[in-house]
Amino acid sequence: MTINEIQDQIIEEFAQFGDWMERYEYLIDLGRSLGPFDERHKTPEYLIEGCQSKVWLYPSFEEGIITFTADSDALITRGIVALLVRVFSGRTPAEIVDARIYFIEKIGLRENLSPTRSNGLLAMMKQMRLYALAYKTKQEHS
Amino acid sequence: MxxxxxxxxxxxxxxxxxxxxxxxxxxxxxNGATTQKPLQVIKLLEELYRTTNANVHRGVHYLSDMVSERYEAARETVRAFINAGAREEIIFTAGTTASINAVAFSFGERYVREGDEIVISGMEHHANIVPWQMLCERKKAKLKVIPFSDAGVLDLEAYRSLLSERTRIVAVTHVSNVLGTINPVKEIVAEAHRHGIPVLIDGAQGIQHGMVDVTDFDCDFYVFSGHKVYGPNGIGVLYGKAEVLNELPPYQGGGDMVANVTFEKTTYNVLPFKFEAGTTNFTGAIGLAAALDYISLLGxxxxxxxxxxxxxxxxxxxxxxxxxxxxxxxxxxxxxxxxxxxxxxxxxxxxxxxxxxxxxxxxxxxxxxxxxxxxxxxxxxxxxxxxxxxxxxxxxxxxxxxxxxxxx
CATH class of the missing domain: 3.90.1150.10 (Aspartate Aminotransferase, domain 1)
Incomplete structure (x- = not known):
């Protein structure tokens, strides 16, 4: 599936929820089921510090594919982190660099990515792109 | 009541x-972050811009006189509200943070030397920590912190032991913005004064909740923001005892704070103008007075x-x-x-x-x-x-x- 196909899939999943409460309950479930994050990577290097919640993001790059694992200390943030990992992990650097993210807005979570929220999510997205750019540059020069 | x-x-x-x-x-x-404004304040601001806008203290004309008068009346309202001794002890600033920074700079320049100590408490918000840290860095002074209990009560025993002949000033919050604790400011001030040390009380969370009486507290400085007491943004107060303020150098230069300016030497204006450089936020000050009047009216x-x-x-x-x-x-x-x-x-x-x-x-x-x-x-x-x-x-x-x- 392409990045956009996954985004559309997420939008479809959220469309079945009647109200905000169900959406947030689903996010909480997603947060709970997010894959494990290696505690050894909970270091300042991989920490994206927000004022409200913290996010850890760990990239690895093998055979042209970037894999992200991530975590957050707040459960709803973790739920959104899970969605971002689902969209961005297992992609080539070029796919990530060229991606246009629209699902957050479509599922009514735009305020969670506002720069004033300072929950680490916007910075996390930027960081994912930065990693992708770095790997892309590395690829082009190797 | x-x-x-x-x-x-x-x-x-x-x-x-x-x-x-x-x-x-x-x-x-x-409401601890900011309070809402009553119509009495909102309408007043609109009315001021519509009918009474001119620069304060700078003209001999009709409008300037009118606004200057109202600005000084606002000062009197603030004085009465916190029971200060004299009107010139009320300095209008941009807010609590601006007031604390003004004191940290001005007082620091005048009195703080290498090896001196400044006492704050462990329950301060950043506005009553960072300006003092910056001062300590400038002057190579030390910051001492009063501990508090799990319940959120200051350890006055520890406070007493922190005061020394090197202590230059004590800066403590009236009310903790997180714990809600009302600190025994009168006791804190009296203890410091026994050693001849002046005290600044941060009233950011104190002013809106009840009785502030700076004469009773006997504090040397009391600071607060207008927006936390149902008044406009961008206005605040620095109360200082006249005898203390008179000894301090101005911290900002500009219009209104001067008596005579030549390129060789400038002499400074008297209180409160010495500390109000530039065009002040006079609409904010008049709006703040209206907010205080509203609280007084409610009781x-x-x-x-x-x-x-x-x-x-x-x-x-x-x-x-x-x-x-x-x-x-x-x-x-x-x-x-x-x-x-x-x-x-x-x-x-x-x-x-x-x-x-x-x-x-x-x-x-x-x-x-x-x-x-x-x-x-x-x-x-x-x-x-x-x-x-x-x-x-x-x-x-x-x-x-x-x-x-x-x-x-």
């Missing part, structure tokens, strides 16, 4: 309280009494929720309550409460060292004003219950 107006009348004075958030009635419990004791009743209701309601911890259980508290429901992250709880239309503050409340003291990354703060209702307090309790169910 009864408020001079009914709660319905009061609420209609604050139009913003009828806001709908996500289609639900807004429950505004973030200050009645305001405190109502807030205490709402605090008791919130404390009882929240305490009944299993696993919920309240931070700050001092015997003397203002109407704010910080808490965490079990292991639920404050940001998660805040987001759900927000969706219910309930506005609370989540995070560190600009008091990171205090959070560190409790070993937490933040908490939730509900801060109550007299215009809040019993129903709103109940909505908060119900909302927090719902949050605990969702994250169970």
């Amino acid at each position: 009864k408020l001079a107006k009914s709660i319905e009348e009061i609420r209609s004075d604050f139009p913003i309280l009828s806001t709908k958030a996500y289609g639900k009635p807004l429950v505004y419990l973030d 200050r004791e009645a305001v405190t009494e109502r807030e205490q009743a709402l605090l008791a209701r919130a404390t009882t309601g929240l305490s009944a929720i299993e696993g919920l911890r309240i931070y700050g259980t001092a015997p003397q508290k203002v109407s704010l309550i910080s808490f965490l429901p079990g292991a639920i992250h404050q940001y998660d709880a805040g987001m759900i409460l927000d969706k219910m239309g309930i506005a609370v503050r989540t995070g560190t409340h600009c008091a990171q060292p205090l959070m560190g003291r409790y070993g937490i990354t933040g908490n939730i703060r509900a801060s109550i004003a007299f215009y809040n209702t019993e129903d709103e307090v109940d909505a908060l309790v119900k909302g927090v219950r719902k949050v605990t169910e969702m994250f169970a």
